[in-house]
Amino acid sequence: MSVSSDLRLAWLLTRGADRLERRRAVLTALGATAATGFACAAVALASVRGQVQFPYGNGLLDQPGTRRGVVAGLLLLLVPVLGFLGQCARIGAVHRDRRLAGLRLAGAGPKQVRRIAALEAGLACLTGALIGYAGFATAALSVDRAVDPVAWLGAAVVTLAVPVLGVLVSAVALRRVIASPLGHVRREGAGRGPGLLLGLLLPVVLVMLGAGLVLVRGSSGTAASLPLFVVGAVVLSGTGAIWVAGTAARLIGRRFAPRTERPAVLLAAHRLQEDPWSAARSHAAVILVTVVGVGLAGLREVVLDQLAANEAESGVPQDVGYYTYGLNLTATAVLIALLISLAALAAGTAESLSSRRRALAAQVAAGVPRRILTRALLLETALSLAPALVLATLGGTAIHTAYARIAGQSVPWALPLLVPVGVGAACLLATATALPLLHRSTHPSRLRVA
Numbered sequence: 001m002s003v004s005s006d007l008r009l010a011w012l013l014t015r016g017a018d019r020l021e022r023r024r025a026v027l028t029a030l031g032a033t034a035a036t037g038f039a040c041a042a043v044a045l046a047s048v049r050g051q052v053q054f055p056y057g058n059g060l061l062d063q064p065g066t067r068r069g070v071v072a073g074l075l076l077l078l079v080p081v082l083g084f085l086g087q088c089a090r091i092g093a094v095h096r097d098r099r100l101a102g103l104r105l106a107g108a109g110p111k112q113v114r115r116i117a118a119l120e121a122g123l124a125c126l127t128g129a130l131i132g133y134a135g136f137a138t139a140a141l142s143v144d145r146a147v148d149p150v151a152w153l154g155a156a157v158v159t160l161a162v163p164v165l166g167v168l169v170s171a172v173a174l175r176r177v178i179a180s181p182l183g184h185v186r187r188e189g190a191g192r193g194p195g196l197l198l199g200l201l202l203p204v205v206l207v208m209l210g211a212g213l214v215l216v217r218g219s220s221g222t223a224a225s226l227p228l229f230v231v232g233a234v235v236l237s238g239t240g241a242i243w244v245a246g247t248a249a250r251l252i253g254r255r256f257a258p259r260t261e262r263p264a265v266l267l268a269a270h271r272l273q274e275d276p277w278s279a280a281r282s283h284a285a286v287i288l289v290t291v292v293g294v295g296l297a298g299l300r301e302v303v304l305d306q307l308a309a310n311e312a313e314s315g316v317p318q319d320v321g322y323y324t325y326g327l328n329l330t331a332t333a334v335l336i337a338l339l340i341s342l343a344a345l346a347a348g349t350a351e352s353l354s355s356r357r358r359a360l361a362a363q364v365a366a367g368v369p370r371r372i373l374t375r376a377l378l379l380e381t382a383l384s385l386a387p388a389l390v391l392a393t394l395g396g397t398a399i400h401t402a403y404a405r406i407a408g409q410s411v412p413w414a415l416p417l418l419v420p421v422g423v424g425a426a427c428l429l430a431t432a433t434a435l436p437l438l439h440r441s442t443h444p445s446r447l448r449v450a
Contacts, residue, residue: 006112010119028088028121028166029128034340035081036132036162042074044140044147045156058287060326065405073079073333080285080337084344088121100296118170125166133159191219236395242287245388246280249273252383263368264375271380271392283385285341286427290392291399293334293419298400300327301412309409342430349377349434357441358396364442374435382424382432 045067054061061067136155140147255274260266307320353360364370395417404411 032128294396295399
């Protein structure tokens with residue numbers, strides 16, 4: 001069948017969607033709206049040339065250098081949004097099992113079924129992209145200065161690119177989904193991930209080597225090498241933390257499953273042992289945000305201390321508002337990324353419960369109390385996330401420690417260490433939002449659901 005036929009089938013399936021499918025489509029559209037808004041704002045700021053005078057932003061948008069930093073921050077916000085879209089696509093795969101099975105009975109191959117499911121997500125992304133473009137147009141027309149035609153053209157290109165990107169993300173998220181003609185949807189087991197030694201030691205060693213190079217006093221390239229070190233620390237520690245999340249989940253499952261006497265720990269350990277990399281996929285964006293959040297919290301303290309020291313030494317008042325506005329804007333972007341990542345985590349938890357609803361109902365029917373299942377669900381998140389947060393905290397600490405040593409300031413500890421604690425608590429709250437679905441999934445009627 002051609003792509004046009006697949007698109008027509010995706011449109012028909014979207015029109016005949018049930019309540020759960022409509023909720024998935026709404027979440028996907030919201031993610032596409034956020035992606036379009038961030039990308040259009042980045043395009044509009046990138047189209048501004050030279051030094052200009054904006055009536056807002058406390059001068060942060062006036063200089064080309066600081067504008068480029070804002071543009072980079074807006075583009076980085078696309079990372080958690082894409083993760084959120086991928087989680088929404090995985091939920092849709094589970095809820096569409098019967099329709100996917102009908103397509104298989106009609107002669108569609110597994111790849112074609114996944115392609116049709118991805119096109120469904122693309123249609124929802126198109127709706128969200130149009131809403132995002134409408135919001136951008138409204139904001140652009142409300143400002144005092146005229147928006148460059150290049151910005152309008154770039155925003156139109158972004159609006160068309162977001163649905164395509166949504167289709168690609170959904171296709172990647174569904175690459176392991178197989179729908180059989182009998183209506184059973186399963187996922188191919190993920191391959192073995194990197195070992196704990198590689199996932200933990202390699203990023204730590206590289207970050208420490210980079211920190212040693214940066215902190216060498218008297219080096220003329222110290223200040224210039226700091227941004228490269230920051231990017232490397234975020235990427236390496238974030239990647240290592242994601243590896244640790246999956247590897248630690250497998251090791252915890254193997255350790256506690258045959259030994260524990262607590263029912264909740266037993267259920268959580270068996271679940272982690274069965275699919276350890278599911279937690280790593282759900283926690284990936286949260287871990288990266290934690291690295292950036294810890295580093296930013298420390299950098300804020302160092303910058304403010306440095307401004308106070310310069311003012312005391314020179315006696316000239318410093319423009320603290322300029323710096324604090326930029327830091328607050330960056331913190332707001334990190335908070336937005338965290339909220340999007342938590343939404344993706346909640347969506348991934350809902351997907352996991354939906355795929356296990358028959359097994360959960362069987363456990364309740366066999367006498368397992370619902371409170372035990374609730375504790376097991378929270379333990380699945382806590383046990384796999386804790387080691388990853390530790391490594392993410394080390395990466396973020398390396399970032400602000402390097403800058404503090406360069407600036408000749410003391411290294412802050414209290415506020416940065418509160419970031420992973422807050423992130424961990426927020427992750428447990430995001431997981432708890434799926435508890436109503438857990439209670440519905442354990443109803444005895446779910447025993448008849450495939």
